[in-house]
Amino acid sequence: xxxxxxxxxxxxxxxxxxxxxxxxxxxxxxxxxxxxxxxxxxxxxxxxxxxxxxxxxxxxxxxxxxxxxxxxxxxxxxxxxxxxxxxxxxxxxxxxxxxxxxxxxxxxxxxxxxxxxxxxxxxxxxxxxxxxxxxxxxxxxxxxxxxxxxxxxxxxxxxxxxxxxxxxxxxxxxxxxxxxxxxxxxxxxxxxxxxxxxxxxxxxxxxxxxxxxxxxxxxxxxxxxxxxxxxxx
Amino acid sequence: xxxxxxxxxxxxxxxxxxxxxxxxxxxxxxxxxxxxxxxxxxxxxxxxxxxxxxxxxxxxxxxxxxxxxxxxxxxxxxxxxxxxxxxxxxxxxxxxxxxxxxxxxxxxxxxxxxxxxxxxxxxxxxxxxxxxxxxxxxxxxxxxxxxxxxxxxxxxxxxxxxxxxxxxxxxxxxxxxxxxxxxxxxxxxxxxxxx
Numbered sequence: 423x424x425x426x427x428x429x430x431x432x433x434x435x436x437x438x439x440x441x442x443x444x445x446x447x448x449x450x451x452x453x454x455x456x457x458x459x460x461x462x463x464x465x466x467x468x469x470x471x472x473x474x475x476x477x478x479x480x481x482x483x484x485x486x487x488x489x490x491x492x493x494x495x496x497x498x499x500x501x502x503x504x505x506x507x508x509x510x511x512x513x514x515x516x517x518x519x520x521x522x523x524x525x526x527x528x529x530x531x532x533x534x535x536x537x538x539x540x541x542x543x544x545x546x547x548x549x550x551x552x553x554x555x556x557x558x559x560x561x562x563x564x565x566x567x568x569x570x571x572x573x574x575x576x577x578x579x580x581x582x583x584x585x586x587x588x589x590x591x592x593x594x595x596x597x598x599x600x601x602x603x604x605x606x607x608x609x610x611x612x613x614x615x616x617x618x619x620x621x622x623x624x625x626x627x628x629x630x631x632x633x634x635x636x637x638x639x640x641x642x643x644x645x646x647x648x649x650x651x652x653x654x655x
Numbered sequence: 656x657x658x659x660x661x662x663x664x665x666x667x668x669x670x671x672x673x674x675x676x677x678x679x680x681x682x683x684x685x686x687x688x689x690x691x692x693x694x695x696x697x698x699x700x701x702x703x704x705x706x707x708x709x710x711x712x713x714x715x716x717x718x719x720x721x722x723x724x725x726x727x728x729x730x731x732x733x734x735x736x737x738x739x740x741x742x743x744x745x746x747x748x749x750x751x752x753x754x755x756x757x758x759x760x761x762x763x764x765x766x767x768x769x770x771x772x773x774x775x776x777x778x779x780x781x782x783x784x785x786x787x788x789x790x791x792x793x794x795x796x797x798x799x800x801x802x803x804x805x806x807x808x809x810x811x812x813x814x815x816x817x818x819x820x821x822x823x824x825x826x827x828x829x830x831x832x833x834x835x836x837x838x839x840x841x842x843x844x845x846x847x848x849x850x
Contacts, residue, residue, distance in 0.1 A: 459846045464819035469850050500850065504821055506775035506812045510849070538849045548848040571848040578683035578712060579725065581843055591848070616847065624847045652847040 433613050433629060450479040450486075451646045453630075460655045469500040475646075495519045500534070512536035531557040547572045561599070569593035573616060583620045589613070589628060606635040612648065624652040682715045683723075692722055695737040702728055734780075743785045747808065752779040759807060762832025767811070770837075774813030777823070782806040805830050810840060 455473040462468055475494040480487045500514040516532035536552040547570050554565040571591030575581045590613035598605045614628025630646040688696070691711045696703075703709060706726040714721045714736075721744065723736045732749040767774055783805050807828040814821050823840040 457846065457850050459844060461820065465821060469846060471850055498850070506773060506814075506821055508777070508812065508845075540845075548845055550849055573845075573848060577685045579685075579710070580683065582682055589847070618843065622843055626847060650847070652844075654844055654846070 430613055432611060433631060446482070446642065448481040448642075449477050449644045450481060451644060452476050452478050453646050453648045455648070455650045457650055457652045458655060459652070465504040467502045467504065469498075469502065471498040471500075472496070473498070478647075481645075493521055493523060495522050500536075508540040510536075510538045512538065528559055530559075533557075545572065545574075563597055563599050565595055565597045567593060567595045569610075581618050583618055583622065585618055587616045587618065589616045589626055606638055608632065608634045609636060612646075614648065622654060626650045626652070684713050684715075686711045686713050686722075691724065692737065692741050694741040695722055695743075698737075698741075698743065699724060699735060702726075705729070708732075745785070746783045747780040748783070750779050750781055752776040752809075755779060759828065759830065759832035763807065763809065763828050763834075766828075766832070766834050767809075767813075767826075770815065771811075771813040772816050773821075774811045776809060776811050778808075778810035780808040782808050782827075806835065807832075 453473060453475045455471055457471045458469065460468045473494070473496040475496075477489055477491050477493075480489055496516055496518040498514060498516045500512050503511045505511065512534070514534035514536065516530070516534065518530035518532065520528040520530070533555045534552055536550060538548060538550045540546050540548055550567070550569045550571075552567040552569075554567065556563040556565060569591060570593075571589065573581060573587045573589040575585055575587045577585060581587045592612075593610040595608040595610070596605070597608070610630055610632050612628045612630035614626060616624050616626040618624050626648070628648040628650075630648055632644045632646065633641070634643065635641050688709075688711055690713070703724075703726065706728045708725075708727040710725045712723045712725070714723060720739045721736055722739075723734060725732070725734045727733075734747040734749075736744040736746075738744050807830075809826045809828065811824050811826065812821055813824055823842045825836075825838050825840045826834060827836040829835050
């Protein structure tokens, strides 16, 4: 319960501080996603994710302006090798389209290498370390990410079917480009609620706060409303 | 184009919701201390006052209703379960497998090696079945040498010798390290936390 309180408090503080501290436009995105998992032979499994991101509004001087722009579509594919002890090695590929409905659409290819593991004794955290190579039409960027997340049932000690749960986490992302002044740090804090259906599938709705180019001249922030359906085939 | 993507998303979600089957056999719900049976609570009251991280649960299963309290007492995690008649069912004491060097360990390892091609112990608990002659709660922390009935509950991630895929299992060994029960542990996927 302490962890839930901490994460909700942090997000609440950020909501309060956002328009005051960063006296600039803060975009608000909606991000529905569908995540599919499939067990393969032996220790192997595969995951895919379809993400659709759209800016819905912009917060400026405490005023919310409704907009509809900056669409992004991403298709992600992962292949996992399971190690015993709740550890997993993963390689992945992402194909992204920025502004896919415009003739000026930009594509991105992304290669990902990932290691995930559980930590904690009675309360488990899932840790994810990911290295990415982002290949855009005009640029190449590397990114190192570390994320920890947990979910906790609102009732009981474990998440049972037809139950709600709390989910939260934090992620640090460091982008390195080789171009002086272009390397930057980002943080993503998220918290929300999930529901597990009788068949084990999960639906999650979360608020995510992104603070980008931390401590840089071009520091900015954004809010993302994440709606993810996790389906196991 | 945008409409098609939204439509496809909604269709996939609806499709996956259709045809759900109920697989639940036990429901565990958090309750307050006031909802915990008074007679059962009185048995643990002296311990509760010195414990941390107290959580009370009601478990509803095909066997009936049980009540459980989980707590941290003198640095050790315990799970104490009562039946609906307020009778103590068992006490489980969480231990680190790596720190456990009891007499039964080698016997348990022999059996694990014979059943699984590879395994990793995820959780290890000393389980005590109460004895009318002794006040189990006053005897905490549980000791290896205690004479009354005890079992070992071992949760592992393992690959059976005739299989290729790892799964989670819950095994119960008696005081002499003899395997009493082996069952699949239906651990829910944590893919939602990874991707």
